[in-house]
Amino acid sequence: MGVFKAAAIQMRSGTSPERNAADMEQLVREAVAMGASYVQTPEMTGALVRDKDAKRTVFTSEDKDVVVAKARQLARELGIHFHIGSTAILRDDGKLANRALLIAPDGTTLASYDKIHMFDVDLDNGESWRESAAYEPGTDAAVVDLAGLKLGFAICYDLRFPQLFRTEALAGAAVLSVPAAFTRQTGEAHWHVLLRARAIENGAFVIAAAQGGLHEDGRETYGHSLIVDPWGRILAEAAHDEPSVIVAEIDPAQSVAARAKIPNLKNAREFSLRRFDGEPASLRGAAS
Numbered sequence: 001m002g003v004f005k006a007a008a009i010q011m012r013s014g015t016s017p018e019r020n021a022a023d024m025e026q027l028v029r030e031a032v033a034m035g036a037s038y039v040q041t042p043e044m045t046g047a048l049v050r051d052k053d054a055k056r057t058v059f060t061s062e063d064k065d066v067v068v069a070k071a072r073q074l075a076r077e078l079g080i081h082f083h084i085g086s087t088a089i090l091r092d093d094g095k096l097a098n099r100a101l102l103i104a105p106d107g108t109t110l111a112s113y114d115k116i117h118m119f120d121v122d123l124d125n126g127e128s129w130r131e132s133a134a135y136e137p138g139t140d141a142a143v144v145d146l147a148g149l150k151l152g153f154a155i156c157y158d159l160r161f162p163q164l165f166r167t168e169a170l171a172g173a174a175v176l177s178v179p180a181a182f183t184r185q186t187g188e189a190h191w192h193v194l195l196r197a198r199a200i201e202n203g204a205f206v207i208a209a210a211q212g213g214l215h216e217d218g219r220e221t222y223g224h225s226l227i228v229d230p231w232g233r234i235l236a237e238a239a240h241d242e243p244s245v246i247v248a249e250i251d252p253a254q255s256v257a258a259r260a261k262i263p264n265l266k267n268a269r270e271f272s273l274r275r276f277d278g279e280p281a282s283l284r285g286a287a288s
């Protein structure tokens, strides 16, 4: 792809995939009316459901999923690349995957990515999350080629693991994607700075479609969908948590220019760790 317009779709997904697919459709049509040829929806576009057991009645396999079917139909009708930020997919082995899908303008699947890092965290406001109780983590980073433009995948909490983005940037990704359902508390503290850091340190665009507001399942998410350029500038932001669309122009040449100005990807070096802290040398190196 040459220069194109990308949209991030901000949603407030409830517990019904059918209703969420309908909300998604309306916002995607808005995005395409604004000129977008690539649209990205947030993590768990299909449904946000807190109860671990209830998830199994709400979610289904990829071929029966209503959000996936709707995305294929819209991609074909509108001639766009449709990035489902994620939806929960019931795998053949009975486990759930938190899965992103990139659908081509002909409606076929170009790539998929299963979220690697599970959000198992206790926040100091009493919020407690155990994503690994319901989902099976993925094991593979992923990069897809969109007519000459490479895009790397990530989902939400993955944002805190820079080595994932570095792997994708070194594979040539000029756009890094971070669909999310960030909590309000952690979003206020960390969202903008982490997204801008991933863009700057990799010389890549970052596109992050977010869930926002008070959801049917009781959770509150931060919103503030963001598109950042390879120099760390915010190109577009939803400065609130309402369902909405943001659009920005993506010129892949800007990634090349940023990497020429600051060639840190090329200047990276192997190193070992000398320990002066009494720990044995065999423990050297940071665990990922």
Ligand SMILES: O=C(O)CNC(=O)[C@H](CS)NC(=O)CCC(=O)C(=O)O
Binding pocket: 043, 044, 047, 048, 049, 050, 119, 129, 130, 131, 155, 156, 157, 158, 160, 181, 182, 183, 186, 187
């Ligand atoms: O559970 C589901 O149904 C969908 N998954 C999520 O909402 C996930 C796991 S609970 N949320 C995050 O990763 C938020 C990360 C975050 O907020 C941070 O890193 O600060």
